[in-house]
Amino acid sequence: MVSSAARTFDLVIAANRLPVDRSVSPDGTVTWRTSPGGLVTAMESVMHEREAAWVGWAGFPGEAPDPFDDGLLRLHPVGLTAEDVTDFYEGFSNDTLWPLYHDVIVPPTYHRSWWHAYRRVNEKFTDAVAEVAAEGATVWVHDYQLQLVPAMLRDRRPDLRIGWFNHIPFPPVELFAQLPWRAMLLRGLLGADFLGFQRPDDARNFLRGCRSVLGASVKGDVVTWQGADDGRLGAGPRVARAGSVPISIDAEGFRKLADSPGVRARATEIRASLGDPEVVLLGVDRLDYTKGIRHRLRAIEELLADGEIAPPQVTFVQVATPSRERVEAYRTLREQIEATVGRINGDFSHLGDTAVHYLHQSYGREEMAALFKVADVMLVTPLRDGMNLVAKEYVTARHDGGGALVLSEFTGAAEEMRSAYLCNPHDIAGLKETILRAIRDDPALKRRRMASLRRRVRRHDVQTWAEAFLTALDAAPGKPAVRKEV
Numbered sequence: 001m002v003s004s005a006a007r008t009f010d011l012v013i014a015a016n017r018l019p020v021d022r023s024v025s026p027d028g029t030v031t032w033r034t035s036p037g038g039l040v041t042a043m044e045s046v047m048h049e050r051e052a053a054w055v056g057w058a059g060f061p062g063e064a065p066d067p068f069d070d071g072l073l074r075l076h077p078v079g080l081t082a083e084d085v086t087d088f089y090e091g092f093s094n095d096t097l098w099p100l101y102h103d104v105i106v107p108p109t110y111h112r113s114w115w116h117a118y119r120r121v122n123e124k125f126t127d128a129v130a131e132v133a134a135e136g137a138t139v140w141v142h143d144y145q146l147q148l149v150p151a152m153l154r155d156r157r158p159d160l161r162i163g164w165f166n167h168i169p170f171p172p173v174e175l176f177a178q179l180p181w182r183a184m185l186l187r188g189l190l191g192a193d194f195l196g197f198q199r200p201d202d203a204r205n206f207l208r209g210c211r212s213v214l215g216a217s218v219k220g221d222v223v224t225w226q227g228a229d230d231g232r233l234g235a236g237p238r239v240a241r242a243g244s245v246p247i248s249i250d251a252e253g254f255r256k257l258a259d260s261p262g263v264r265a266r267a268t269e270i271r272a273s274l275g276d277p278e279v280v281l282l283g284v285d286r287l288d289y290t291k292g293i294r295h296r297l298r299a300i301e302e303l304l305a306d307g308e309i310a311p312p313q314v315t316f317v318q319v320a321t322p323s324r325e326r327v328e329a330y331r332t333l334r335e336q337i338e339a340t341v342g343r344i345n346g347d348f349s350h351l352g353d354t355a356v357h358y359l360h361q362s363y364g365r366e367e368m369a370a371l372f373k374v375a376d377v378m379l380v381t382p383l384r385d386g387m388n389l390v391a392k393e394y395v396t397a398r399h400d401g402g403g404a405l406v407l408s409e410f411t412g413a414a415e416e417m418r419s420a421y422l423c424n425p426h427d428i429a430g431l432k433e434t435i436l437r438a439i440r441d442d443p444a445l446k447r448r449r450m451a452s453l454r455r456r457v458r459r460h461d462v463q464t465w466a467e468a469f470l471t472a473l474d475a476a477p478g479k480p481a482v483r484k485e486v
């Protein structure tokens, strides 16, 4: 990676995080490592071969480092102060919008000072994008942290073609209406020409929100807003299109990784270290209340108590990657999960035979692929999830045809992955039954289900997703204006 001078680009990505995080060793050496999370995993492979700029936060508070290049990609850091991190990132993004957009699984917190920080930081991102975007460039804004950027950018640079993709669900208007700043948020989004969502229901929720909150008119997938005469953000009249473009994974790349000799050997090693059980159940999630880890543990605990499963024949491995540890709701969740795991192991493990292997750690991609290969049954049980890439990675890694996927109906992935063992994680009795079916069903039937799931992911991979998004953006109704002289 080399640092480089000012230049403009025809394609600009704006996302909360850069695809890399800075880490400084005790001797002061700076290294950059791939940053965690679904967005980066997906976008990294899409952006790999493109000449473009990526605007995002470098993952630490303070002044932004200079822009630098990673292959063809110009990385353009945005500086966030410690207060921005607390109020914009941990506050408004992760303690207001995240719970509100995930069915209020925990109550969202509304603070006016967080909203001010959200506006302020969205302005910072807008400044950075405006600086690197060439005349008439395409700008692809990502996710719930940057919902005001489309309108802020359009006010500044009407020459740009602006798209926005939401990685998480978009809530029904009955929930969205709670947000004290609901109208400004929609005005922010309407700065985009095309708005992409994971599921058709998310796009519909957005369109209904525009109608009910702004009084906009909606015909099919096109929303027309007459504007407001108040001189505030995004006041001009707007026409935009909204549609579903479900995200996916780099299926070929992940299959190759999972098939590599190192990963296969590691999978054998992991299975042996677990005591060669007959059935390995696996969960892999960021430690987040949306992921349904507590419901999953409840089902496992009852199955153990019922004598339906028992170590050493059956063992459950839960990887819970550390996440948002300074947000109260996440700290509480961690305590609850760890108390439950402790109780289950106290009651059902024997010396040398562990009922639940709980790992609150982060691993490399190879280790994740090896774990997927080991899993006879993968448990993906979110209470709400935009898509869930883990489900897609799992079926891709089990290229040998084995395995079974238990998948919550409340994930975006369930729209496409109909051959999975679908479940409602709130229904513990139903969840237990589904897990047992996934363990005990005829192997030939399971192979057919897995083959169909794998085909689906291979045909709709992340490249197809990116092309579909950019094509829809290109065809969106708005005509770009001539660039204003600044």
Ligand code: GDG
Binding pocket: 036, 037, 038, 039, 041, 042, 167, 168, 247, 284, 285, 286, 321, 361, 362, 363, 364, 365, 368, 385, 386, 387, 388, 389, 390, 391, 393
């Ligand atoms: C958001 C939306 C949507 C997890 N732990 C480790 C690790 N991971 C990887 C997984 C997967 C990714 O992180 C997680 O993606 P998910 O889709 O499961 O979930 P979110 O992070 O919540 O992502 C989600 C996604 O954006 C994309 O639009 O699907 O609905 O919430 O790739 O494998 N990777 C490594 N070590 C870990 O410990 N290397």
